Amino acid sequence: MTTTxxxxxxxxxLEAPVAQVWAAWTRADQYGQWAHAEEVALDVRPGxxxxxxxxxxxxARVPLxxxxxxxxxxxRLVIGMDVPGREELALMTVDLDADGDHTRITLYQTLDSAEERDQSEFGSNMLxxxxxxYLAAA
Structure with a gap:
């Protein structure tokens, strides 16, 4: 894991309870709907x-x-992404904190360059x- x-x-x-937000991140049928993804397969367990x-x-279609x-x-989910030409996974952490019927969600990453950081931050905001x-329409 990169530390610098x-x-x-x-x-x-988010205006949804934490269990609903968790399901959106961890159920392939839901994830595909809000993340603009197809062919989603999620084995949500360490490893x-x-x-x-x-x-x-x-x-454009981008396989991930x-x-x-x-x-x-x-x-919490710590999600590692395969990056071509890189041996270690690029890690993104998703933290969820319940606040009554709402959920505070925090996404964070440490990347190797300002350009990678800016692209990843843009992508996280799009997500x-x-x-x-998706949650507002549920």
Whole structure:
């Protein structure tokens, strides 16, 4: 795990209970709906693999894969992503904190360059925008 580098943190309060937010992140049928992903496979347990094909604006399809390194139900997911040309996983942590009927979600990563950080932060905000809209329609 990288301990020095370029960090970002994104925090939002979602108008949904923590169990609903957890299900959205850990159930393939739900994840695909809000994350603009197809062919989603999630084995949500430490060491479990995940994969999906992200459909980005404009229609380009980007295959992604990795494995979970930490899973604490309704609290934390540490998601590792395979990065071409890199031996270690790129880790993203998702922390959930219950606040009554709302959930505070925090995503954070440490990356190797400012450019990677900026791209990942942009992507995380897009993910949270999709999650927010999905939960509002549920």
């Amino acid at each position: 580098g370029f960090d970002y943190t994104v925090t939002r309060t 479990g693999a995940w994969s999906s094909v992200m459909v980005i604006p404009g229609g 894969s990795g494995r979970y390194t930490e899973v604490v139900e309704n609290k 949270l925008d999709g999650l927010t809209a």
